[in-house]
Amino acid sequence: MPTGVAIRDPREQLFDAAERVLLRGGPSALTSRAVTTEADCAKGVLHRHFADFDAFLADLVLERSARIHGQAADLLARAGTGTVAENLTAALTDLFESVAVAIVSLVTSRDSLRARLRESMPTGVPLLTEATAMIASYLTAERELGRLTATSDIDALAPTLIGTTHMLFADRTGTPPEPAAVHRAVATVIAGATPQPAG
Incomplete structure (x- = not known):
């Protein structure tokens, strides 16, 4: 038995x-x-x-970071629909309402874990790096569709959006920001890249 x-x-x-x-x-x-x-x-x-606890934590971080690829495909599929600010607000909220903020805190708090992760990812902070690439890909698609100006600096906008939203969600023990606050922050960041109506 x-x-x-x-x-x-x-x-x-x-x-x-x-x-x-x-x-x-x-x-x-x-x-x-x-x-x-x-x-x-x-x-x-x-x-x-797992070989040891750091190996376990490194695999946890890398596995959770890899999940962003699915989110990236979903966000890219929204290009040309709704508004750019709404799409970004939804994607960034989904990202940072998850375990992402806690994972970033974990990475920054453990030297041994960061050293282990450098073997797989020589630069950047895991999860934030993938999230920035996700946002950049979406912004590029919207720029190609004419929903962002042709001169939009995607390399500046994407990390700014990630950093701004991360700060809104960074207090793990506090109340998450209201959707309107996230939307307002996103709209402010992309305001200069949004085509203005003729007239």
């Missing part, structure tokens, strides 16, 4: 548990014991799948 029920993909179960610990207690609460306790599994499960 089996003595227990097989758990689903243990890596994903551990990642999900780490996210919950991170969101609840911040980077300082994230230990291997906290993760395995949250995942309701033996501590050995983590070490069976």
Whole structure:
């Protein structure tokens, strides 16, 4: 007779548990014991799948960063529909309402994790780098459609939008910003790149 029920993909179960610990207690609460306790599994499960805890955290960050590719495709598909500000507001809110802010805090708080991540990503902050590329790709598409001016500086606009929105959501323990506040910030950033009606 089996003595227990097989758990689903243990890596994903551990990642999900780490996210919950991170969101609840911040980077300082994230230990291997906290993760395995949250995942309701033996501590050995983590070490069976990862060389050490930093390797686990690096894979968590990279896996969560890779999810942005799906969001990027969704945002790009919106080019030419709605308004540019509305599309950006929705995409940036989806990004920063998730675990993204907590992941960035985790990366910036652990030197050993940053060193490990440099092996896979020599420059930039994981997740923010992919998010900036997502926004830049969308802005480029809108510029090609004429919904942004031909002289729009995408390389300046994309990181400015990411940085501005990140600051709005940065207080992990506070109340998330109102959608109107996010929209106002986005509209302000892109105001100079938005074609003005003739007349």
